[in-house]
Amino acid sequence: MGTAIVLRETGKPEVLRGESVAVGKPGAGELRIRQSAIGVNFHDVYVRSGLYQTLALPGIPGIEAAGVVEEVGPEVSGFAPGDRIAYVTGRYGAYASERLLPSELAVRLPPGMDERTAATALLKGLTAEMLAREVHQVRPGTSVLVHAAAGGVGRLLCQLARHLGATVIGTVGSPAKAELARGAGCEHTILYRQEDFAARVREITGGCGVDVAYDSVGKDTFLGSLESLAVRGHLVSFGQSSGAVEPFEVARLAARSNSLTRPILFHYIVQRDDLTRMAASVFDAIAGGVLAVEPGKAFPLAEAAAAHEHLEARTAAGPLLLVP
Ligand SMILES: NC(=O)c1ccc[n+]([C@@H]2O[C@H](COP(=O)([O-])OP(=O)(O)OC[C@H]3O[C@@H](n4cnc5c(N)ncnc54)[C@H](OP(=O)(O)O)[C@@H]3O)[C@@H](O)[C@H]2O)c1
Numbered sequence: 605m606g607t608a609i610v611l612r613e614t615g616k617p618e619v620l621r622g623e624s625v626a627v628g629k630p631g632a633g634e635l636r637i638r639q640s641a642i643g644v645n646f647h648d649v650y651v652r653s654g655l656y657q658t659l660a661l662p663g664i665p666g667i668e669a670a671g672v673v674e675e676v677g678p679e680v681s682g683f684a685p686g687d688r689i690a691y692v693t694g695r696y697g698a699y700a701s702e703r704l705l706p707s708e709l710a711v712r713l714p715p716g717m718d719e720r721t722a723a724t725a726l727l728k729g730l731t732a733e734m735l736a737r738e739v740h741q742v743r744p745g746t747s748v749l750v751h752a753a754a755g756g757v758g759r760l761l762c763q764l765a766r767h768l769g770a771t772v773i774g775t776v777g778s779p780a781k782a783e784l785a786r787g788a789g790c791e792h793t794i795l796y797r798q799e800d801f802a803a804r805v806r807e808i809t810g811g812c813g814v815d816v817a818y819d820s821v822g823k824d825t826f827l828g829s830l831e832s833l834a835v836r837g838h839l840v841s842f843g844q845s846s847g848a849v850e851p852f853e854v855a856r857l858a859a860r861s862n863s864l865t866r867p868i869l870f871h872y873i874v875q876r877d878d879l880t881r882m883a884a885s886v887f888d889a890i891a892g893g894v895l896a897v898e899p900g901k902a903f904p905l906a907e908a909a910a911a912h913e914h915l916e917a918r919t920a921a922g923p924l925l926l927v928p
Contacts, residue, residue, distance in 0.1 A: 607928065608700035609908045612662045614654030617909035617916075620699075625664070627702045630677030634704045637689065641723035641902075642698050643668035644911045644924040645756070646820075646845055651696075652912060655848070659696050666698025666926075668727040670719035673710075680707045688713040690722035690883075692730065694870040699908055701928035708876055711883040716891065724900040724923040725760070727869070729886035731842070732760040732895075734872045736768060737885075739865055740816045740838050744769030747809055749817040749832055751825050752845065753790055754781035756923045760895050761818060762788040767894045773808055775801050775825070777918055784922075788896075802831035813837055813860070823847035835860045842867055900925045 608625045630636045643666075650656040651665050659665055670690035673683055683689070689710040697703050713722050736742040748765045752758045753774025762772050766789030774790035776782045782793040792808050794801045805814060813834035819825050822844030829839050839862060841849060857864060873879040889895040900923035903911040911924050 606700055606702035607905065608664045608697075608703075609666070609905065610662050611652060611659065611665050614652060614657075614661070617652065617912040620652060620665075620908040620912065622906045622908075625700065627704065630675050630680075630704050632677055632679045633707055634677040635673050635680065635683055635689070635707050635710060636675040636677075636702065637669075637671045637705050637710075638674050638702050639669045639671035639698070639700060639928055640719040641670050642666055642700075642905065642926040642928070643723045643727055644903075644908075644915060644926060645727055646843060646915065648699075649912055649916055650844075655844075658694075664697045664699055664703075666696060666700070667694065668692045668723060669698040670713065670722040670726070672719075674702070676707075677704075683707055683710060683712075688719060690719070690726045692727040692869070692873070699905065699926065701905065709879075711880060714887050714891070717887055720900065720902070720925060720927075721890065721897050723925050725890060725895065725897040726883065726886065728757045728760050728923065729889070729895060729897075730873065730882050731757050731869050732764045733882045733885055734867060734869055735761055735818055735840060735842065736764045738872055739840055739842075739867045742768040742770045742816070746770040746816065747812075747814040747834070748772045749775070749805055749814045749829065750790070751775045751796070751817075751819050751821045751829070752777075753785035753788065753793065754922075755820070757820060757843075759784065759788040759922070760897075762790050763895050764889065765789070767889075773805060773814065796825070800828075801825070802828040805832040809834070816840060818842065820844075821846045822849050826850075827852070830856065830862065833860055833862050837862050839864045840867065841865070898922045902927050904928075
């Protein structure tokens, strides 16, 4: 038996409750994992609140963790008991002490990469990798706007964009977060709860606007992000921390020949080769100091509700994780 957070109804954080669950033996192509650390992501909040109805209830939420292989099922090659692995999955089930996992989702951890770091950084690092190298190719001289620049994904994205030679403008919710965003490579920061960020972006860019705007905030920032773009600029809408984006007139893109994408990480790592290539790039970036990953604030698995409260309160400046 293991323990897991089982979501039986959607709602406030208190719907996240611990239960004993049977794990069973790994089937064909599966690994049984003893999990050491579980990443907490904003996606988990959408699932818990009911905004995303992508987890069949009752179900175990969570899309990212790291741990040790305990048992290998039939028809698995490349993994053995004792291997240290991490994974991200759109199939949920990560808020648990132990689980069965399709082996094609597991990524072996390089020596020196501890499990907490991996669980803190794999999904967010892969997201930054997808955004800055695949969805839009950030190059020397690219001007970039990153919302929630002091957040989990935000800080990694700023660091990577800066490493690739971009000028990075970051929006943040408080002066303390502005400091963190500057530490992550933002040349300019904007307090977007107090200032008209689109006007400030125009001012900072000498009236041109940015080449690419990465918007994870959604409802509150989407139109301002569009206003912040240069001619032929690209709006990458990849989240909705403030709520879903309202429908809008596609013709608005014509004002400056702008483009819009709405990428989802899982679609960029469907092929195992893509997953392993991008994960290797994230692990190399961490080992090489390109991405500085903080230890992350840890909560016991049974206190998942407290972790969600923390994330939603906007007080979290950096990653959160659950420890079984
Ligand atoms: N498309 C994908 O594949 C993909 C993958 C990973 C993550 N994401 C998205 O990326 C975003 C960041 O994820 P994360 O886990 O790293 O979270 P996070 O950025 O650490 O936390 C969310 C931040 O959003 C800002 N925010 C603005 N309005 C908010 C509101 N009304 N309520 C709560 N927060 C608000 C807050 O920063 P300030 O206080 O500075 O405003 C908050 O700290 C999420 O929207 C997530 O869904 C998308």
